[in-house]
Amino acid sequence: xxxxxxxxxxxxxxxxxxxxxxxxxxxxxxxxxxxxxxxxxxxxxxxxxxxxxxxxxxxxxxxxxxxxxxxxxxxxxxxxxxxxxxxxxxxxxxxxxxxxxxxxxxxxxxxxxxxxxxxxxxxxxxxxxxxxxxxxxxxxxxxxxxxxxxxxxxxxxxxxxxxxxxxxxxxxxxxxxxxxxxxxxxxxxxxxxxxxxxxxxxxxxxxxxxxxxxxxxxxxxxxxxxxxxxxxxxxxxxxxxxxxxxxxxxxxxxxxxxxxxxxxxxxxxxxxxxxxxxxxxxxxxxxxxxxxxxxxxxxxxxxxxxxxxxxxxxxxxxxxxxxxxxxxxxxxxxxxxxxxxxxxxxxxxxxxxxxxxxxxxxxxxxxxxxxxxxxxxxxxxxxxxxxxxxxxxxxxxxxxxxxxxxxxxxxxxxxxxxxxxxxxxxxxxxxxxxxxxxxxxxxxxxxxxxxxxxxxxxxxxxxxxxxxxxxxxxxxxxxxxxxxxxxxxxxxxxxxxxxxxxxxxxxxxxxxxxx
Amino acid sequence: xxxxxxxxxxxxxxxxxxxxxxxxxxxxxxxxxxxxxxxxxxxxxxxxxxxxxxxxxxxxxxxxxxxxxxxxxxxxxxxxxxxxxxxxxxxxxxxxxxxxxxxxxxxxxxxxxxxxxxxxxxxxxxxxxxxxxxxxxxxxxxxxxxxxxxxxxxxxxxxxxxxxxxxxxxxxxxxxxxxxxxxxxxxxxxxxxxxxxxxxxxxxxxxxxxxxxxxxxxxxxxxxxxxxxxxxxxxxxxxxxxxxxxxxxxxxxxxxxxxxxxxxxxxxxxxxxxxxxxxxxxxxxxxxxxxxxxxxxxxxxxxxxxxxxxxxxxxxxxxxxxxxxxxxxxxxxxx
Numbered sequence: 049x050x051x052x053x054x055x056x057x058x059x060x061x062x063x064x065x066x067x068x069x070x071x072x073x074x075x076x077x078x079x080x081x082x083x084x085x086x087x088x089x090x091x092x093x094x095x096x097x098x099x100x101x102x103x104x105x106x107x108x109x110x111x112x113x114x115x116x117x118x119x120x121x122x123x124x125x126x127x128x129x130x131x132x133x134x135x136x137x138x139x140x141x142x143x144x145x146x147x148x149x150x151x152x153x154x155x156x157x158x159x160x161x162x163x164x165x166x167x168x169x170x171x172x173x174x175x176x177x178x179x180x181x182x183x184x185x186x187x188x189x190x191x192x193x194x195x196x197x198x199x200x201x202x203x204x205x206x207x208x209x210x211x212x213x214x215x216x217x218x219x220x221x222x223x224x225x226x227x228x229x230x231x232x233x234x235x236x237x238x239x240x241x242x243x244x245x246x247x248x249x250x251x252x253x254x255x256x257x258x259x260x261x262x263x264x265x266x267x268x269x270x271x272x273x274x275x276x277x278x279x280x281x282x283x284x285x286x287x288x289x290x291x292x293x294x295x296x297x298x299x300x301x302x303x304x305x306x307x308x309x310x311x312x313x314x315x316x317x318x319x320x321x322x323x324x325x326x327x328x329x330x331x332x333x334x335x336x337x338x339x340x341x342x343x344x345x346x347x348x349x350x351x352x353x354x355x356x357x358x359x360x361x362x363x364x365x366x367x368x369x370x371x372x373x374x375x376x377x378x379x380x381x382x383x384x385x386x387x388x389x390x391x392x393x394x395x396x397x398x399x400x401x402x403x404x405x406x407x408x409x410x411x412x413x414x415x416x417x418x419x420x421x422x423x424x425x426x427x428x429x430x431x432x433x434x435x436x437x438x439x440x441x442x443x444x445x446x447x448x449x450x451x452x453x454x455x456x457x458x459x460x461x462x463x464x465x466x467x468x469x470x471x472x473x474x475x476x477x478x479x480x481x482x483x484x485x486x487x488x489x490x491x492x493x494x495x496x497x498x499x500x501x502x503x504x505x506x507x508x509x510x511x512x513x514x515x516x517x518x519x520x521x522x523x524x525x526x527x528x529x530x531x532x533x534x535x536x537x538x539x540x541x542x543x544x545x546x547x548x549x550x551x552x553x554x555x556x557x558x559x560x561x562x563x
Numbered sequence: 564x565x566x567x568x569x570x571x572x573x574x575x576x577x578x579x580x581x582x583x584x585x586x587x588x589x590x591x592x593x594x595x596x597x598x599x600x601x602x603x604x605x606x607x608x609x610x611x612x613x614x615x616x617x618x619x620x621x622x623x624x625x626x627x628x629x630x631x632x633x634x635x636x637x638x639x640x641x642x643x644x645x646x647x648x649x650x651x652x653x654x655x656x657x658x659x660x661x662x663x664x665x666x667x668x669x670x671x672x673x674x675x676x677x678x679x680x681x682x683x684x685x686x687x688x689x690x691x692x693x694x695x696x697x698x699x700x701x702x703x704x705x706x707x708x709x710x711x712x713x714x715x716x717x718x719x720x721x722x723x724x725x726x727x728x729x730x731x732x733x734x735x736x737x738x739x740x741x742x743x744x745x746x747x748x749x750x751x752x753x754x755x756x757x758x759x760x761x762x763x764x765x766x767x768x769x770x771x772x773x774x775x776x777x778x779x780x781x782x783x784x785x786x787x788x789x790x791x792x793x794x795x796x797x798x799x800x801x802x803x804x805x806x807x808x809x810x811x812x813x814x815x816x817x818x819x820x821x822x823x824x825x826x827x828x829x830x831x832x833x834x835x836x837x838x839x840x841x842x843x844x845x846x847x848x849x850x851x852x853x854x855x856x857x858x859x860x861x862x863x864x865x866x867x868x869x870x871x872x873x874x875x876x877x878x879x880x881x882x883x884x885x886x887x888x889x890x891x892x893x894x895x896x897x898x
Contacts, residue, residue, distance in 0.1 A: 086735070088734075090729075094856065096644075096646035096647050096856060096860055096862070097646060097647050097648050097649075099648065102648070103645070103646060103647075103648055104598065104601065104602035104645060104646050104860050104862075105860070106602075180618065184602040184607070184611075186611070186614070187603075187608060187610070187611035187614075188607075236649070239647075239648060239649060252734075252737075254731065254734070255657075255658065255848055256842075256846065256848035256849070256852040256853055256856070257729070257731055257846055257847070257848040258846075260735075276735075278734045278735075280729055280730065280734065281846055282728075282729050282846045283855070284843055284844045284846075286716065286844075287716055287728060287729060287846065290716045290720050290721045293721050294720060294721050294724050294728060296727070296728060296729075444595065445595065446601075447595060447597070447598075447600075447601055447859075447861050448595030450597060450600035450601045451595050451597035451600050453600065454597060454599075454600035454603075484608055484609065485607070485608065486600060486603060486607060486608070486609060487603075487607075
């Protein structure tokens with residue numbers, strides 16, 4: 049008896065569809081919702097290292113939920129991305145915006161019980177500026193100059209000026225570590241047993257498998273809700289689905305939308321799918337077919353984002369016409385580039401292109417790096433084809449995207465997801481379009497002339513107004529094709545109190561048993 | 564088997580390994596993916612990229628980088644991981660035992676099941692158990708290891724939750740062990756309750772890896788057994804009134820094992836390669852899982868270290884299979 053490979057794969061697929069149904073018959077869901085003293089998270093990323101301020105893992109947003117459990121940032125980022133007091137209960141710019149002052153909260157302790165001092169904060173700030181420390185964010189923190197301590201106050205100058213420096217003190221590579229402990233155990237010792245002042249203490253790390261944390265009872269923010277927190281590193285999405293479905297994890301994230309819809313209705317489970325600060329976009333290159341403004345604008349008007357969101361993302365995304373998410377300070381909802389295929393065809397006709405005589409270009413994308421990335425690009429290519437743009441899709445790995453982008457060698461169109469949890473326009477709109485950035489694809493003198501003054505503007509209201517104008521200019525000239533804001537699917541036991549964070553964090557300290 | 568043959572084979576592994584090292588080094592620098600481009604923040608400028616390139620030694624020419632790498636390798640220094648900031652050799656040695664244990668359990672599963680199924684299918688030739696085993700073989704070979712892994716997670720992890728889905732042991736448990744060979748050490752120490760705790764974590768990944776190999780061994784061994792059963796010495800044994808089972812196990816099997824071991828050896832090497840995806844699906848902390856993480860961050864020293872470890876493992880396995888073949892096959896031994 050022989051089976052063909054195709055027959056076997058079909059049978060496997062049919063079984064996969066049938067098995068979850070049988071699960072309902074075999075399982076009691078009664079105990080699933082219960083939350084005990086231990087919170088187990090089926091997590092999608094594992095930190096590569098434990099120094100939260102140096103090394104490539106520093107800039108990976110996926111690691112921040114774990115780092116924020118062990119370490120404290122200088123300033124807390126609230127769930128809506130606004131800044132709030134943390135270890136430093138007062139913070140802010142001085143009147144002329146030349147320096148930033150932090151005031152250390154009374155009674156903050158490191159996890160070994162020693163009191164945190166203002167000098168500890170100063171040491172940490174100084175460490176951020178070390179050019180040989182291997183910190184990828186050193187270029188930003190090099191602006192920290194003349195650190196001084198007076199009483200509980202720590203002040204430093206910001207030279208050269210960086211408008212988003214305060215926001216930067218809450219996001220990526222800004223975690224406080226105890227100087228006395230770091231000096232005592234050294235770099236290697238710290239990697240083996242990191243310590244901070246956060247709500248949970250490092251207990252055991254099985255690299256590539258799990259991280260176990262224990263509650264820090266002297267945490268300045270109060271008693272942590274769970275005695276033990278376990279981050280299981282389950283990088284495969286289907287395994288995360290299995291973890292939550294079986295009940296061996298209490299919460300998980302980043303699962304396919306189809307699975308989210310199925311699981312959220314299961315007894316004992318609940319779901320949340322809220323917007324996060326990740327924007328799907330298409331980089332447009334200034335060398336090649338998109339140098340023609342008609343082609344660029346046509347490419348933007350030809351894309352029906354609403355249909356893409358509804359059909360491919362099951363409605364779990366928000367169509368957007370700017371690189372700024374609604375949660376960002378300079379977001380302007382009146383900037384729109386509505387779907388208009390007729391206008392797109394007319395614009396292309398002006399440049400001599402049509403369905404019969406299309407303009408041909410390469411469209412690069414990852415496949416599976418972000419939800420439905422390849423499918424989204426396929427849909428766009430089809431929409432473009434209908435108006436006279438023939439896109440040849442090229443799939444590559446995300447690492448190649450970064451390399452090509454840094455070398456200004458991206459194809460005329462390249463799909464990407466830009467995450468910016470600082471909520472400051474400089475970190476997305478600014479950085480993605482200023483010509484001297486390794487992250488920009490469109491390099492334009494006109495953009496630099498408008499952007500560089502905004503980098504220097506100290507008045508926040510004026511700066512945000514400037515960014516709104518700049519954003520409108522970008523949209524009018526189609527220098528980029530914004531697509532939609534991602535939502536993050538989270539499934540958790542119904543007995544767990546969960547509140548979504550716009551940065552996409554899962555923070556154990558912010559959860560707890562319901563009631 | 565002479566000592567000189569062994570020495571010659573061992574000596575031959577050196578140029579093989581050198582070739583592998585050169586290929587890995589060049590490939591990693593030719594294939595797309597720049598670790599620095601991936602780590603710089605949005606606000607970084609070209610000067611920041613250059614600074615970090617210098618910090619990680621990526622500003623030098625490929626020849627210079629290779630000379631530095633080779634010099635360090637000669638001193639036993641595999642370099643420092645960019646992402647983990649730890650000695651690569653230590654990291655690989657720390658994670659290799661998990662993969663070796665998984666591979667070992669997989670090969671034990673494969674050999675035991677393959678042998679049993681081949682014997683049953685041959686003994687009950689033309690009857691329903693043979694059809695069933697043939698059917699199983701077709702299914703087992705048709706699906707790749709990672710798909711088996713996913714189906715096992717669904718079947719034995721969710722639907723009938725018999726086995727743990729992820730990890731190497733329960734995160735709530737403290738392991739009182741000195742080495743990273745958790746299962747082997749617990750067995751050596753006679754701590755069978757700990758071994759019984761650890762084994763379930765190995766069953767699903769080992770099964771996912773071994774199912775295709777079981778099918779290969781069953782097919783090859785069954786075919787070899789049928790050839791052996793057609794030989795004159797088997798006919799002679801039958802005339803002498805030996806039972807069919809005795810003839811099968813005592814006379815046909817030893818001769819049929821030779822091609823089965825050769826094929827199993829080659830497939831065992833593929834099995835070790837298959838650990839990357841299977842470890843990832845089961846969050847099993849071996850070097851395959853680490854290789855995936857290293858690839859994501861384009862951690863060149865770590866990718867080099869893990870790939871060299873895989874290469875050494877493959878070369879040693881090949882050597883072992885050659886030697887085993889020499890031991891069990893008198894024609895080769897005396898040639």
